[in-house]
Amino acid sequence: MKGYHPPTYPLLEARFHRSENDTVRWLYGWNGPVTEAARDVTLAASAPAGRALVTSGIWVDERDVQLSALLAANSLEQARLFPSAGIDTAIEGMLWLPAPLTINGESTQVLMGQIGECTVAYEINTPTQFAAAWAKGSELESLSTIDATGYLINPLEMHSYPSLNEQTTRVMSVVDFY
Secondary structure, eight states: OOEEOOOSSOOEEEEOSSOGGGOEEEEEEEESOTTSOOSEEEEEEEETTEEEEEEEEOOSOHHHHHHHHHHHHHHHTTTOSSSSSOHHHHHHHOOOEEEEEEETTEEEEEEEEEETTEEEEEEOSSSSEEEEEEESOOEEEEOOHHHHTTBSSOTTSOEEHHHHHHHHHHHHTTOSOO
8 A cells, every 4th residue: 555654663752741631643744655664754743832743763864863853843833944044054053952851751862952933852873763843842752552542643553645635634724833
């Protein structure tokens, strides 16, 4: 079947304090062949407490993971971050500093920065590699089989293009970014 095929590595998702019941979660996108496991997967979350995009993947080049984090921030900011200067200028000028981030309940050192209203972060030196952007506070957790049922379509299962299109239509009716 052509469509989305879940990856073999763990997926991370955003968690917000105080408003988990009001969180809308969806499979934002993925890269890879349409007949094989995804190479990277982006999960989205929107809640009164914040909004986030978290891309899990396997990167070799640090610039690629930085680019993923900055593009996620640009999506959250509805494409207002890089109108004239361009993404290359943003990557060159971005100050990435080591900072703690809670992942699966543990404080983990990652590289983090700020752009516009978004915090961006990434880590490629661990088995769970990610690039993320969020507005307001967030933590990251591995997506479990039980948690995946809270998504409009389960990102741990294979999906055809028609089911992905249905999800997109539903998401666009309830959130302020896509």
